[in-house]
Amino acid sequence: MYIFKTTSEKNVKGKVKKVFNDIKKTRKITKIPNFWKSLAHNPDNLERTWNSLKQIMKKGALDPVTKELIYVAVSITNNCEYCIRSHTAAAKKKGATDKMIKEMIEVAGLANQNNKLVAGYQVEVDKIYK
Amino acid sequence: MYIFKTTSEKNVKGKVKKVFNDIKKTRKITKIPNFWKSLAHNPDNLERTWNSLKQIMKKGALDPVTKELIYVAVSITNNCEYCIRSHTAAAKKKGATDKMIKEMIEVAGLANQNNKLVAGYQVEVDKIYK
Amino acid sequence: MYIFKTTSEKNVKGKVKKVFNDIKKTRKITKIPNFWKSLAHNPDNLERTWNSLKQIMKKGALDPVTKELIYVAVSITNNCEYCIRSHTAAAKKKGATDKMIKEMIEVAGLANQNNKLVAGYQVEVDKIYK
Amino acid sequence: MYIFKTTSEKNVKGKVKKVFNDIKKTRKITKIPNFWKSLAHNPDNLERTWNSLKQIMKKGALDPVTKELIYVAVSITNNCEYCIRSHTAAAKKKGATDKMIKEMIEVAGLANQNNKLVAGYQVEVDKIYK
Amino acid sequence: MYIFKTTSEKNVKGKVKKVFNDIKKTRKITKIPNFWKSLAHNPDNLERTWNSLKQIMKKGALDPVTKELIYVAVSITNNCEYCIRSHTAAAKKKGATDKMIKEMIEVAGLANQNNKLVAGYQVEVDKIYK
Amino acid sequence: MYIFKTTSEKNVKGKVKKVFNDIKKTRKITKIPNFWKSLAHNPDNLERTWNSLKQIMKKGALDPVTKELIYVAVSITNNCEYCIRSHTAAAKKKGATDKMIKEMIEVAGLANQNNKLVAGYQVEVDKIYK
Numbered sequence: 001m002y003i004f005k006t007t008s009e010k011n012v013k014g015k016v017k018k019v020f021n022d023i024k025k026t027r028k029i030t031k032i033p034n035f036w037k038s039l040a041h042n043p044d045n046l047e048r049t050w051n052s053l054k055q056i057m058k059k060g061a062l063d064p065v066t067k068e069l070i071y072v073a074v075s076i077t078n079n080c081e082y083c084i085r086s087h088t089a090a091a092k093k094k095g096a097t098d099k100m101i102k103e104m105i106e107v108a109g110l111a112n113q114n115n116k117l118v119a120g121y122q123v124e125v126d127k128i129y130k
Numbered sequence: 131m132y133i134f135k136t137t138s139e140k141n142v143k144g145k146v147k148k149v150f151n152d153i154k155k156t157r158k159i160t161k162i163p164n165f166w167k168s169l170a171h172n173p174d175n176l177e178r179t180w181n182s183l184k185q186i187m188k189k190g191a192l193d194p195v196t197k198e199l200i201y202v203a204v205s206i207t208n209n210c211e212y213c214i215r216s217h218t219a220a221a222k223k224k225g226a227t228d229k230m231i232k233e234m235i236e237v238a239g240l241a242n243q244n245n246k247l248v249a250g251y252q253v254e255v256d257k258i259y260k
Numbered sequence: 261m262y263i264f265k266t267t268s269e270k271n272v273k274g275k276v277k278k279v280f281n282d283i284k285k286t287r288k289i290t291k292i293p294n295f296w297k298s299l300a301h302n303p304d305n306l307e308r309t310w311n312s313l314k315q316i317m318k319k320g321a322l323d324p325v326t327k328e329l330i331y332v333a334v335s336i337t338n339n340c341e342y343c344i345r346s347h348t349a350a351a352k353k354k355g356a357t358d359k360m361i362k363e364m365i366e367v368a369g370l371a372n373q374n375n376k377l378v379a380g381y382q383v384e385v386d387k388i389y390k
Numbered sequence: 391m392y393i394f395k396t397t398s399e400k401n402v403k404g405k406v407k408k409v410f411n412d413i414k415k416t417r418k419i420t421k422i423p424n425f426w427k428s429l430a431h432n433p434d435n436l437e438r439t440w441n442s443l444k445q446i447m448k449k450g451a452l453d454p455v456t457k458e459l460i461y462v463a464v465s466i467t468n469n470c471e472y473c474i475r476s477h478t479a480a481a482k483k484k485g486a487t488d489k490m491i492k493e494m495i496e497v498a499g500l501a502n503q504n505n506k507l508v509a510g511y512q513v514e515v516d517k518i519y520k
Numbered sequence: 521m522y523i524f525k526t527t528s529e530k531n532v533k534g535k536v537k538k539v540f541n542d543i544k545k546t547r548k549i550t551k552i553p554n555f556w557k558s559l560a561h562n563p564d565n566l567e568r569t570w571n572s573l574k575q576i577m578k579k580g581a582l583d584p585v586t587k588e589l590i591y592v593a594v595s596i597t598n599n600c601e602y603c604i605r606s607h608t609a610a611a612k613k614k615g616a617t618d619k620m621i622k623e624m625i626e627v628a629g630l631a632n633q634n635n636k637l638v639a640g641y642q643v644e645v646d647k648i649y650k
Numbered sequence: 651m652y653i654f655k656t657t658s659e660k661n662v663k664g665k666v667k668k669v670f671n672d673i674k675k676t677r678k679i680t681k682i683p684n685f686w687k688s689l690a691h692n693p694d695n696l697e698r699t700w701n702s703l704k705q706i707m708k709k710g711a712l713d714p715v716t717k718e719l720i721y722v723a724v725s726i727t728n729n730c731e732y733c734i735r736s737h738t739a740a741a742k743k744k745g746a747t748d749k750m751i752k753e754m755i756e757v758a759g760l761a762n763q764n765n766k767l768v769a770g771y772q773v774e775v776d777k778i779y780k
């Protein structure tokens with residue numbers, strides 16, 4: 001269930017239509033995922049979020065697969081099912097192997113554990129890291 | 131300040147000494163970072179955590195730099211200063227450029243935002259991701 | 261499924277009955293929501309939590325709608341589905357419009373992003389904010 | 391300490407200079423806060439984040455004070471000191487009274503508690519909220 | 521630095537004075553900790569929070585030491601320095617040994633790791649746990 | 651749904667078979683829970699995680715019931731349904747009464763609230779806790 005009624009892809013116009021078309025073209029898909037249909041309730045936010053995602057997730061100093069894996073590791077830490085599933089799928093589509101995904105999950109698990117050991121012992125930052 | 135008194139590197143013996151030596155050798159450092167000195171209060175936990183870290187963070191399907199960046203992205207999400215500083219340093223030492231680190235921070239920021247937009251709109255998982 | 265068997269509204273007595281009646285009267289509802297039925301497993305906690313909620317969420321320097329929106333923004337950050345759904349409903353009942361809810365979601369998303377950019381760059385607090 | 395060397399306000403040019411000038415003009419300040427100086431390491435991200443913040447935090451269906459209070463409540467939940475201090479200051483500057491801030495803190499505290507009681511009891515979403 | 525000026529213990533009166541006296545008597549201390557002095561800015565919240573804490577943390581089916589350790593484990597997960605330090609001290613005062621505290625930190629670390637492995641693999645709840 | 655296809659208990663061999671047998675023997679169960687079947691996708695991680703859990707959760711200065719309750723309190727704070735359900739069941743199996751579980755939930759709720767009140771007021775650590 002949605003907090004707001006779902007935006008139907010068919011009746012959109014103006015800014016929403018333009019963004020939806022760009023999503024389909026960029027992603028080479030024919031159906032808009034629920035995330036973007038939810039954001040369409042607020043056209044300015046839809047446009048802003050899509051433009052940010054397109055710019056941030058594109059190839060730069062880091063390749064798109066690495067960026068997707070980082071995105072999923074954050075989503076795991078926040079326990080966001082939608083984000084974990086959709087971006088694991090995106091990572092695979094862009095070339096991530098199962099082995100890469102498993103290693104990313106392990107690193108995420110380890111970091112979460114050590115983050116809390118640091119808190120538990122209240123470890124002081126070493127001078128060389130300051 | 132520490133919750134427990136700091137373990138001095140000089141007086142360690144047995145399991146702790148063995149692990150400390152392995153840390154120095156593996157990392158090519160001469161001074162044990164505070165994190166490991168804190169864990170030394172519990173030698174079994176020190177050994178377990180070090181072995182896990184050594185295995186998980188080594189080159190596999192993902193290279194060590196990518197793993198460090200994933201580690202930092204999780205630490206950013208958990209707001210762990212020690213972890214952010216020490217593993218950003220580790221990432222740089224292993225070859226991460228400033229540009230790579232900045233892009234990782236951006237991806238972490240974006241993922242955190244979108245994780246919450248998904249929660250706010252209670253977006254349903256699309257069938258193709260299930 | 262519940263961790264504990266659901267408390268049936270019909271058989272309650274004593275402290276639980278008194279609180280249930282107060283909830284129905286205050287909220288102008290005829291059915292006790294699952295949250296309160298769960299807390300009823302521990303009558304003292306039920307009473308304490310209900311009294312806190314009644315006092316904290318009532319009109320003060322902030323109006324009840326603003327308080328509900330703040331409550332939902334926190335629940336979004338914690339990814340608590342029950343809390344997001346029930347308090348979005350409460351916000352609407354008290355007068356929040358769809359536009360207000362969308363703007364709250366956007367602010368919550370932005371704050372979550374910027375909180376992490378601050379962590380990633382380890383931004384120092386400016387003197388004027390101290 | 392910063393992860394990257396601080397950007398000096400004096401030597402900036404191009405996109406960064408333009409954004410810095412807009413921040414000063416919009417906020418009626420003469421000194422750029424550390425957050426924006428940190429983001430300046432990545433001019434595209436600086437511009438994107440500033441534009442998003444300007445659009446999202448401006449008066450809409452919700453007034454700017456309410457938006458700042460929501461922003462702080464999220465930052466409290468994420469335990470981001472910089473964000474709590476700078477946006478509490480912003481809320482006050484825009485007209486929030488001490489009493490409003492205290493009530494916001496209380497609502498944030500209560501929501502965080504109840505979010506976890508819901509998790510502990512694994513409370514099912516009532517049909518009327520679906 | 522505090523968001524609000526510190527409440528001086530000397531000038532308090534009415535509800536705040538009553539609660540401060542109860543804190544001193546119950547805890548057998550002569551100086552009010554900063555947490556309670558901060559809450560005193562909002563006397564109703566001070567009274568409510570103190571009464572809740574007194575009731576919840578007292579001996580019940582769980583002994584006070586166990587309760588303090590649970591409290592610290594949560595505070596570690598939330599990375600709240602004040603809470604970790606003050607409640608570790610409280611645990612020790614009530615009889616927790618260093619060994620107990622170390623084991624609690626380890627359990628907290630492990631749980632944080634496994635919580636995220638569950639998220640990463642999106643593990644389904646086994647029927648026997650439903 | 652799983653991110654990876656479920657590992658069937660029947661066809662496992664080598665390291666995975668050894669760990670599965672140890673889990674069954676130690677836990678006195680005949681069916682491997684989904685968590686371990688998911689980790690089996692990565693045999694080294696399975697072995698490491700099981701060995702850590704076995705060592706950390708066994709009787710030490712803290713008894714196994716207390717450790718399970720701490721584990722659940724962390725899982726509540728992270729809102730991990732699988733972990734809350736499976737370790738609440740484990741706690742009961744090891745002897746935790748309903749009353750103990752309810753008190754643990756209350757302490758977890760209280761700590762989460764107070765952690766955020768500390769953040770909201772930016773309470774300074776008292777000298778005696780440093």
